[in-house]
Amino acid sequence: MADVINHVLNTMLGLNAPEWLIIFISNSIAVTLIFAIAPLQMLFMTYFERRAIARMQDRLGPNRVGPKGIFQPVADGVKMFTKEDIVPTAADKMVHLLAPCVVAAPVMFMFAVIPWGPGMYAVDLDTGLLFFFAISSVSAVGLMMAGWASYNKFALLGAMRAVAQMVSYEVPALISIAVIVMLTNSMSIVSIIEAQSGLFISQVDVAGIPDLGLGWFIFSPVGLLGFICFFIAALAEGERTPFDIPEADSEIVAGYMTEYSGMKFALFFLAQYLLNFLLCAITVITFFGGWQGPGISWLWSMAVSEANPAGNPIFNVLAGILGTFYFLAKTYFFFFVMIWIRGAFPRLRVDQLMGFGWKFVIPLTIVNIFSASLWIGWIRWELNPDLAFLSALGEPYSFARWGFAFVATLVMNVAAYTLMTRINRSPDETIDELVADQVFGAVTLR
Amino acid sequence: MKAEGTMIKTEELQINIGPQHPSTHGVFRMLVTVDGETIVDLKPVFGYLHRNHEQIAEVNTYLQNMPYTDRLDYFNSMANNQAYAMAVEKLAEIEVPERAEYIRVIMVELTRILNHASALGFLINDMGAWQTPLAFGMREREKILDLFESTSGARLMCNYFRFGGVVRDLPPDFVPRLQSLLTGLPTFIDEFERMLRENEILRIRSEGIGVLPKEVAISYSVTGPVLRGSGIPYDIRKAEPYSIYDRFDFDVPIGTVGDVYDRFLVRIEEMRQSKRILEQALKQLPDAEGGHINPKARQNIRPPVGDAYTRIESPKGELGFYLVSDGGQTPYRYKVRAPSFINLTPLSDMCRGYKVADVVVILGSIDIVMGEVDR
Amino acid sequence: MPLITPDDLRKQLGADLPGAVASVHPVVEGLPAFLETGDLLIEADFLPRVAVYVRDVLGYTYLSDIVAVDYLDYQLFELVYRFYHLEGGRDLVIKVRVPRDNPSVPSLTPFWPGADLNEREAFDLFGITFTGHPYLKRIYMWDELDGHPMRKDFPKQGDKYLGDES
Amino acid sequence: MNIPIERGKVVTVARGQSTSVAGFSLSKGLGVVFRHWRRAWFEKQHQNVPATASESAPNAGNDKSKPTAFVTLEDMSKSYGTFTVEYPEQRIKLPEAYRNMPVLLYDDETGHELCTSCFQCQRICPPQVIHMTQAKDPASGKPVPSVAEFIIEYDACMSCGFCAEVCPFDAIKMDHEFELSTHDHPSLTVYKRDLNRPVSYYESIAPGFWAEARERAYKKLATNMKRRPGAIGIAPHLTEKITAAQAQAAQAAAAQAPAAKAPAKKAAAPRAADTAAAPTDKEAKLAAIRARNAAQKGGSAPAAGTAADAPLPTDKEAKLAAIRARNAAKKGGSTPAAETSAEESPPTDDKAARLAAIRARNAAKKGDATPSEESDQPAAETPPANDKAARLAAIRARNAAQKATEAAEQAADSATSTPEAPASSSEEGKPLDEKAARLAEIRARNAARKKGDQE
Secondary structure (H helix, E strand, O other), X not given: OHHHHHHHHHHHOOOOOOHHHXXXXXXXXXXXXHHHHHHHHHHHHHHHHHHHHHHHOOOOOOOOOOHHHOOHHHHHHHHHHHOOOOOOOOOOHHHHHHHHHHHHHHHHHHXXXXXXXXXXXXXXXXXXXXXXXXXXXXXXXHHHHHHHHOOOXXXXXXXXXXXXXXXXXXXXXXXXXXXXXXXXXXXXXXXXXXXXXXXXXXXXXXXXXOOOOOOOHHHOHHHHHHHHXXXXXXXXXXXXXXXXXXXXXXXXXXXXXXXXXXXXXXXXXXXXXXXXXXXXXXXXXXHOOOOOOOOHHHHHXXXXXXXXXXXXXXXXXXXXXXXXXXXXXXXXXXXXXXXXHHHHOOOOOHHHHXXXXXXXXXXXXXXXXXXXXXXXXXHOHHHOHHHHHHHXXXXXXXXXXXXXXXXXXXXXXXXXXXXXXXXXOOOOOOHHHHOOOOOOOOOOOO | OOXXXXXXXXXXXXEEEOOOOOOOOOOOEEEEEEEOOEEEEEEEEOOOOOOOHHHHHHHOOXXXXXXXXXXXXXXXXXXXXXXXXXXXXXHHOOOOOHHHHHHHHHHHHHHHHHHHHHHHHHHXXXXXXXXXXXXXXXXXXHHHHHHHHHHHOOOOOOOOEEOOEEOOXXXXXXXXXXXXXXXXXXXXXXXXXHXXXXXXXXXXXXXXXXXXXXXXXXXXXXXXXXXXXXXXOOOHHHHOOOOOHHHOXXXXXXXXXXXXXXXXXXXXXXXXXXXXXXXXXXXXXXXXXXXXXOOOOOOOOOOOOEEEEXXXXXXXXXXXXXXXXXXXXXXXXXXXXXXXXXXOOOHHHHHOOOEHHHHHHHHHHHOOOHHHHHX | OOOOOHHHHHHHHHXXXXXXXXXXXXXXXXXXXXXXXXXEEEOHHHHHHHHHHHHHOOOOOEEEEEEEEEEHHHOEEEEEEEEEOOOOOOOXXXXXXXXXXXXXXXXXXXXOOXXXXXXXXXXXXXXXXXXXXXXXXXXXXXXXXXXXXXXXXXXXXXXXXXXXXX | OOOOOOOOOEEEOOOOOOOOOOOOOHHHHHHHHHHHHHHOOOOEOOEEEOOOHHHHHHHOOOOOOOOOEEEEOOOOOOXXXXXXXXXXXXXXXXXXXXXXXXXXXXXXXXXXXXXXXXXXXXXXXXXXXXXXXXXXXXXXXXXEEEEEEEEEEOOOOOOOOHHHHHOOOOOEEEOOOOOOOOOOHHHHEEOHHHHEEEHHHHHHHOHHHHHHHHHHHHHHHHHHHHOOOOOOOEOHHHHHHHHHHHHHHHHHHOOOOOOOHHHHHHHHHHHHHOOOOHHHHHHHHHHHHHHHHHHHHOOOOOOEEOOOOOOOOOOHHHHHHHHHHHHHHHHXXXXXXXEOOOOOOOOOOHHHHHHHHHHHHHHHHHHHHOOOOOXXXXXXXXXXXXXXXXXXXXXXXXXXXXXHHHHHHHHHHHOOOOOOOOOOOEOXXXXXXXXXXXXXXXXXXXXXXXXXXXX
């Protein structure tokens, strides 16, 4: 964004504005946009979720407020604002008040590093991914605060569950993402997206075919397994079914949100939906190329950028629109998948969730790290000066090498998956074993 | 079950699940002592919906009690009506025409389908599904309720049975609509099974949970799908055939382990068997003799002195009515043997040692209705 | 299907458990017509022994129901126990009559945990004490309630917690 | 009928292992849900059905601007597509047998109610919410096969339909109207005037059922009508119309005889016979006379007419007086005479008394809102069950009277050419709240006079 503003102010208008002003203006615009767009996303998401899940259940969903019920979230917002704010007498008032803020604020921070389109990001940190996940962990503190301050046993149980779940699922999420970091040699979100250009056989360029922006990491066995593990972990972090255990309404009423009402409750809701959005977004960014897609590179090549300062800002806008469209379409597809899963499955139990995380997902992600190193080794052989002569063998050789890497990692990952499902299958217990610990009354049966 | 050898001293926590809780199926309260998330003890607390139904019944005349039986288990008002009507008929020695018996069987089997459809939906809901299986079950239920409404005039509180028959004959479009419903029913059951039967999440949530071994199930007097889920082929329709159930060919599904999963499967299979009964009943209905009600049967009766107990296999289990008559207009004693009440007896033993999340699942698999439990 | 008539049962019990079958009405001399019953009437003290006999010897393993009936005019409570054989067939009924002023019956809960809630209900609504019951508390009514609402002499009008009005 | 008895077998439900690769049987569930999602966009399970005129009439509800579409579930085998019925705009077509709350039927032509107050429904009603009093012949005091007042407490009714089943005269039937929710709880105690429905209405909602019952119902009604003297047994809101028609006919027939004398003679008998009805009669006549005088005196002054359409042992004299009063008012005044039926039938309990008070207040409010109209004071209270309720009612009545006074003042303000205040007639019941009512009346009259004096 700074590039465009620089171009417009300095080059087109000839104002010769200093750099700090440009940065100031661009960041102000970015912050404003984030604060405007993020809650709107949440509004739309709630509407989208309710309509979509209603169709899955042969219902219509909200259809009263506005055409097709599109203003339902607004009505909900009004309701939330006008509701009485109830604080339990025994609650720790200060912490009770702070908790929703501590939950919601980090989520807003996380928007800072999300690129919506080519060049459309607030800040491109070199450690963008690290920032993203580090900040997302902060909300666990808020959840614990909420659970503790509510002075409610259900809230406390919910908070304990939430924290345990968040902590244990951050591990597989980060290990899955580490694969992408290995592939791209970067933690910058922008450069991760830029690395996913080209054809869908990633990392291989074929002469004569233009850049389609389809070089997504999902098209490799490493990326596929990484995506599966990461998406599972994302479901758990976003507290979505089948991992919505912290707020399991059929068990512990509403978890840590039990004693919240009105706007405080809405803040939790906002944070949760925005976190879901961000998790979908980061899934798209790391495995599905973010804003990458056909046509972006062509538009971007004519736009104003560091490489091409003399470009036309119109193309910036066009590329931004197209990129945002790709990005949002993919993100909302994954949000739809989340809804879809919510519509279909029951939820796990808390110990099963932990077992699944530690015994199944984490081993798989670790295997995936090995696969990734294998993949990287095969794909980038020529980077080794001793093996550079191999690149002279030409394209057929590079395809064969790619194919071999593909097959090898695929076999490795599938084998790991099968092995893990075998190991994790519940043992065939007999009834006697099942009821061994049960005491059926003080009765001696016949 | 405390983990042995732990160094950390833990404290037990008492939680009230209920009386106002999303998944206690009404105003039921469980006083749960937990160690972490593990249940150490569970005490069911009843009575929030108690209205002294039995004493109200002692004030009312025999006929006036009929609509009150609707309110016992409001999912299966037809089954309640049948059990009560049978008890009074036994007491006053009223005969029921054949056609009326067929109509009764059709109604009660429809009730069984609708009860199981919604009970399974609620069970999956308790497991944490977001309403979808319940919505599918409720859709079938609504269709059946449409049939009930066209026949009896009400969807839930049918009040359709009378002593010696039913209040009015089936409307002309009932049979074709029911046939259409029956052709569509396998789609629903198969889809429900396809969606959930092999679902890994459902399986790990229900397999080995709430196990009730055979002998325990008998000694706890549990009935219905819970008893059959434990592997005891005891179905009153077979064990002591009442009405005209000896004319139908149907199977009794039983489970092997006696856990939540078995109860789930038994209920699905029972819906299929009910469909079989309905098909046979529809085939035999045109040949049935008599009208919808015995014209000689008086409704405002004074049965002779004595007592009578009849029971039926209601969707939730053995539903019995015990009536003592002193020869007056009102019953001297009126007692309901409510299946969901008795089925709650083993709840605390079934839950002990499992997690909090399992409690609601076990409770859901028992399938209680508080209107019947608290009476 | 196994079927045992009350008469057969009476004979068998007379042979195996002498003294169990109640011959004389506990309170009122001479049985009024209202209280005549064809079912087996046993002495309250013998109840567990008869029940276990019915279960173990005759195979009626399923205790279906316990009903308490208040015969106010004859100053007695009647308890109706209903057993079933799991192979099917009709019920086996055992009746116990206890005087109304001090109703006490041995509990069956130690032998049949399924009797638990039924006995608690009878205790709550009729005030019949089941000796040997592990947890004999009120089940429907609140603990502070004075009286037992299903008794025939429980006032049907008025609520003493609200005063004599209404 | 001979059916070979086939016994089924015991089947053990197969728990079985998953048939697909571990982790992939979840996709089956996803598939099922997705299919529903996809098909819900295009398909609906409820089909529209054309509504007949009779169906849309009772069910049109409060919002008549929106057309109501009727839907039904014709194809029960279908399990895809949206199942929702968008309720206020769409309604499920109710089956004939549908039962909600009981209503009373009256004949369209003669206006005669089918009910003979045989007390069958009152006896069978499980929650005991039906109350009725039998009508009496004012001349002889003997019971007449007709109902004087009929009350159903809708709030406690359990819609079991027993009353409709036992009714030997097919007079009580179950209605299809189910939108009964209200903020006004006492209004759920429904009186005969609100319970009455014409036979044609019931025929439109349940044609098949009425076809069965029609012949025997009319046969019995014809017998009963012979035993009903005068206007007894005619639906209250039609009583006026029909008695007026009858009175006209009688006047036309007996042209020579002085019209005034005949009713006066008639009136003498019931006054002697039926003391309970006497105060009401007197009061009504008084009111009528006062109203007539007022109307005659003040040419354009608004006159208050009381329509004493009391469903209790009716007095022809009182009614006639009322009619005459109205006629006089019409003749005298160009402004329309406001009529509010202020007389309450004898309420059986305090609930009714309270209801009366509320109605009185409402009437007073109406008077407030439209000051040009004169609202008379509805203070008629009959013996309430206990004094507390009575006192309450009295207080409410007094309040209402005060409001009415204000209304009268306003009315006097607005009526420029009025030299004197219109008489506000109040009808009194039993002595308990007599004082309050009389006080209120006096106050109202004084206030009005004061106004008049000032002007």
